[in-house]
Amino acid sequence: MGYSMPLHLNLSSSTSTIISPMAATLLPHPHSFSSSRLPLSHLSFPASASLLTSRSNRHRSSLSVSASLSTAESQTTSGSYGDKKLLLEVKDLTAVIAESKQEILKGVNLTVYEGEIHAVMGKNGSGKSTFAKVLVGHPDYEVTGGSMVFKGENLLEMEPEDRSVAGLFMSFQSPVEIPGVSNIDFLNMAYNARRRKLGLPELGPIEFYAYIFPKLDLVNMKTDFLNRNVNEGFSGGEKKRNEILQLAVLGADMSILDEIDSGLDVDALRDVAKAVNSLLTPKNSVLMITHYLRLLEFIKPSYIHVMVSLCSLVGDDRINPHPVKGKISTYAAQLEDFTGYCNHKKVVLRQEDARKT
Numbered sequence: 001m002g003y004s005m006p007l008h009l010n011l012s013s014s015t016s017t018i019i020s021p022m023a024a025t026l027l028p029h030p031h032s033f034s035s036s037r038l039p040l041s042h043l044s045f046p047a048s049a050s051l052l053t054s055r056s057n058r059h060r061s062s063l064s065v066s067a068s069l070s071t072a073e074s075q076t077t078s079g080s081y082g083d084k085k086l087l088l089e090v091k092d093l094t095a096v097i098a099e100s101k102q103e104i105l106k107g108v109n110l111t112v113y114e115g116e117i118h119a120v121m122g123k124n125g126s127g128k129s130t131f132a133k134v135l136v137g138h139p140d141y142e143v144t145g146g147s148m149v150f151k152g153e154n155l156l157e158m159e160p161e162d163r164s165v166a167g168l169f170m171s172f173q174s175p176v177e178i179p180g181v182s183n184i185d186f187l188n189m190a191y192n193a194r195r196r197k198l199g200l201p202e203l204g205p206i207e208f209y210a211y212i213f214p215k216l217d218l219v220n221m222k223t224d225f226l227n228r229n230v231n232e233g234f235s236g237g238e239k240k241r242n243e244i245l246q247l248a249v250l251g252a253d254m255s256i257l258d259e260i261d262s263g264l265d266v267d268a269l270r271d272v273a274k275a276v277n278s279l280l281t282p283k284n285s286v287l288m289i290t291h292y293l294r295l296l297e298f299i300k301p302s303y304i305h306v307m308v309s310l311c312s313l314v315g316d317d318r319i320n321p322h323p324v325k326g327k328i329s330t331y332a333a334q335l336e337d338f339t340g341y342c343n344h345k346k347v348v349l350r351q352e353d354a355r356k357t
Contacts (some may be wrong), residue, residue: 053200084113095134116280120289123261132256136170159273165197167253170274171243173262178230215248219275237268244275261295273298
């Protein structure tokens with residue numbers, strides 16, 4: 001979904017209105033750009049998945065012990081790789097669909113350090129988007145095993161909006177419209193929520209205008225986009241640009257881009273990729289989910305992973321320093337010149353972890 005939030009939850013319903021978990025911040029605010037604000041009652045959710053209900057009613061992890069880290073895990077999580085700090089560490093993650101208890105993730109491992117770009121590929125239904133949603137706290141899934149640590153904080157103990165303001169951003173492949181909420185209001189409140197988390201003073205309207213204007217050029221958007229309602233009447237390319245504008249405004253530490261290339265022509269993809277590349281620093285990282293190698297031509301990954309079998313993520317916890325020769329999975333074998341691409345581009349393709357097959 002395309003919102004100006006570090007986190008967007010695409011609640012699973014083909015007909016329901018979808019809204020960010022940070023929509024709770026859409027309350028009257030002294031620094032509003034608008035003279036009036038849409039009541040919260042107009043922001044609808046699927047009845048079973050509202051993120052505006054009390055915290056006690058939300059789907060929680062069924063774990064009783066995995067929510068806390070052992071001493072050894074804590075030491076690993078606070079470590080570094082060379083001069084890079086660890087941003088995200090996922091260990092043996094398993095999850096089920098909250099309603100049916102059907103297993104949907106099975107022993108996923110992933111380690112992301114500062115300054116890295118990770119690409120996750122896999123065929124439809126392999127669990128790529130599900131993994132991303134579990135990371136950001138989607139209420140339709142329950143974690144049943146393993147651990148997820150972001151910047152030294154246990155994600156299993158954090159609400160979705162807390163993960164959001166902590167610096168975890170997710171853009172969805174099908175951004176939705178939010179009638180009655182202008183881009184400028186949404187972006188300003190999202191940005192101030194992030195600043196409060198960092199202990200910084202909020203920006204007023206004039207200060208925020210000065211902050212956001214240069215970022216419009218970054219994503220090739222006109223200023224009138226700020227006064228339009230979030231994604232309302234936007235083309236597919238405009239929605240994706242709006243996603244990246246949100247990322248640019250928020251300055252997230254880790255960005256999860258779920259099929260950001262979906263539905264884009266070459267020119268739009270080039271614009272979006274250029275914006276993403278310009279936002280990369282030695283201190284932040286990107287996890288991008290895609291079906292197509294063409295995205296990798298525009299945003300060069302540090303590491304490539306493939307979701308195989310029952311949503312297991314191919315790859316060791318750390319890096320194989322040499323590109324893998326030959327086939328690594330059934331899906332990878334179906335990708336024309338996949339390993340050849342990795343070898344030619346000198347991209348590290350992580351070896352299959354025999355423990356997960």
